[in-house]
Amino acid sequence: MSKIYDLIILGAGPAGITGAVYAARKKLDFLVITLDIGGQTVWSGDIENYTGYQFVTGPELASKFREHMEAFKIEVRMPERVTDIKKEGDIIRTITNNAEYLSKTAIVATGKRPRPLGAEGEQEFKNKGVTYCATCDGPLFKDKPVAIIGGGNSGLDAALQMVKISPKVYLIESGAQLSADSLMIDNIKKASNVEICTNSKVNKIYGDTFVKGIEIEKQGKVHNLNVEGIFIEIGLIPNSKFAFILERDEKDEIVVDCYNKTNIEGIFAAGDVTNVPEKQIVIACGEGSKATLSAFRYLSTHKF
Numbered sequence: 001m002s003k004i005y006d007l008i009i010l011g012a013g014p015a016g017i018t019g020a021v022y023a024a025r026k027k028l029d030f031l032v033i034t035l036d037i038g039g040q041t042v043w044s045g046d047i048e049n050y051t052g053y054q055f056v057t058g059p060e061l062a063s064k065f066r067e068h069m070e071a072f073k074i075e076v077r078m079p080e081r082v083t084d085i086k087k088e089g090d091i092i093r094t095i096t097n098n099a100e101y102l103s104k105t106a107i108v109a110t111g112k113r114p115r116p117l118g119a120e121g122e123q124e125f126k127n128k129g130v131t132y133c134a135t136c137d138g139p140l141f142k143d144k145p146v147a148i149i150g151g152g153n154s155g156l157d158a159a160l161q162m163v164k165i166s167p168k169v170y171l172i173e174s175g176a177q178l179s180a181d182s183l184m185i186d187n188i189k190k191a192s193n194v195e196i197c198t199n200s201k202v203n204k205i206y207g208d209t210f211v212k213g214i215e216i217e218k219q220g221k222v223h224n225l226n227v228e229g230i231f232i233e234i235g236l237i238p239n240s241k242f243a244f245i246l247e248r249d250e251k252d253e254i255v256v257d258c259y260n261k262t263n264i265e266g267i268f269a270a271g272d273v274t275n276v277p278e279k280q281i282v283i284a285c286g287e288g289s290k291a292t293l294s295a296f297r298y299l300s301t302h303k304f
C-alpha cells in the first residue's frame with residue numbers, strides 16, 4: 001500500500017517554502033512537490049519591501065529561501081508537475097506527471113505564471129527573443145530595439161527598465177490609454193527613445209532563428225516594427241487549472257477563508273493562487289505559514 005503523508009505541499013514559492021518550514025518545525029511527515037524553488041521571486045529584480053531586507057534581489061531572496069528549506073532536510077520532488085488533486089474518503093490523492101501520492105492534508109501554493117498573448121509566432125520565438133520577464137532577461141537586449149506589450153504597471157515597469165539600455169522601445173497597448181499608475185506614465189513619457197502605440201493589436205511575431213520584428217495593427221493600418229526583443233507583460237494567471245475539485249472565482253483563483261481552508265475539507269491553499277487580495281512575497285509567506293498551522297490543527301483534531 002502507498003505511504004500516506006500527513007501533508008503534501010504543492011509549489012515551492014514563498015508560500016510553499018514558508019509552509020514547509022512550519023511543517024518541518026511541527027515535525028509533520030510531509031512532502032513538497034514543485035516545478036522549481038523560489039517561484040516568481042526568481043524573476044523579480046530589486047525587492048525593497050520584504051521585511052528584514054532593506055534591499056535584496058529576487059534571486060538572492062530565492063536562494064535564502066532555498067537555504068532555509070534545506071536546513072530541515074525536507075523531502076522534495078522536483079521538477080514534478082501536479083496535474084490533478086482528488087479527495088477519496090478522508091485521503092487526498094495528488095497526481096503528477098510522474099507519480100501519485102497520498103496524504104491526509106494538502107496545501108495548494110502553486111502561485112501564478114505570465115499570461116500568454118496568443119499571437120502568431122509567440123510560441124515559436126519563446127526564449128528566442130520573446131520573453132515574459134524584463135527583470136530577468138532585459139540585460140540580454142542591451143543596445144537592441146525592443147517592444148513591450150502591455151500598458152499596465154508591469155508593462156510600464158518593463159518599459160522603464162528598457163529605456164535605460166535599449167536605443168528604441170515600442171510600448172504597445174491594445175486599449176485607448178495606458179492603464180499604469182500615473183507616475184509611471186509621466187516617467188515613461190519623459191524618455192526620448194520610447195514610442196507609445198495605443199489602440200494597437202499584435203498580429204504576429206516573426207524572425208528566423210531569433211525575433212526580427214513584430215506586426216501590429218492600429219486602426220486598420222498594419223505596421224512592421226523592427227525589434228529583436230519582445231516583452232509580453234499582460235499580467236499573470238493562477239496555476240489552478242489542475243485543482244478541478246476546488247472552488248475558484250472568476251479569475252480562476254482558489255477561494256479560501258481566513259484559515260486558508262478551501263471548499264474541500266483537508267485541502268488548504270495559500271499565496272498568489274488564492275483569492276486573498278494583494279499578491280506580495282510577505283503576504284504569500286504569511287499565508288503559507290497560516291495554511292500549515294491550519295493543516296496541523298486539522299490533523300490534530302480529525303479522526304482518520
Ligand SMILES: Cc1cc2nc3c(=O)[nH]c(=O)nc-3n(C[C@H](O)[C@H](O)[C@H](O)COP(=O)(O)OP(=O)(O)OC[C@H]3O[C@@H](n4cnc5c(N)ncnc54)[C@H](O)[C@@H]3O)c2cc1C
Binds near residue numbers: 272
Ligand atoms: C517581475 C515580478 C516582480 C515582483 N516584485 C515583487 C516585489 O518587489 N515585492 C513583492 O513583495 N512581491 C513581488 N512580486 C510578487 C511575488 O513574487 C509573489 O507575490 C510571490 O512570489 C507569490 O508567492 P507564491 O508562493 O504564492 O507563488 P509563486 O511565487 O508563483 O510560486 C509558485 C510555486 O508553485 C510551483 N508550481 C506551479 N505550478 C505547479 C504545478 N502544476 N505543479 C507543481 N508545482 C507548481 C512553481 O514552480 C513555484 O515553485 C513580483 C512578481 C513578479 C512576477
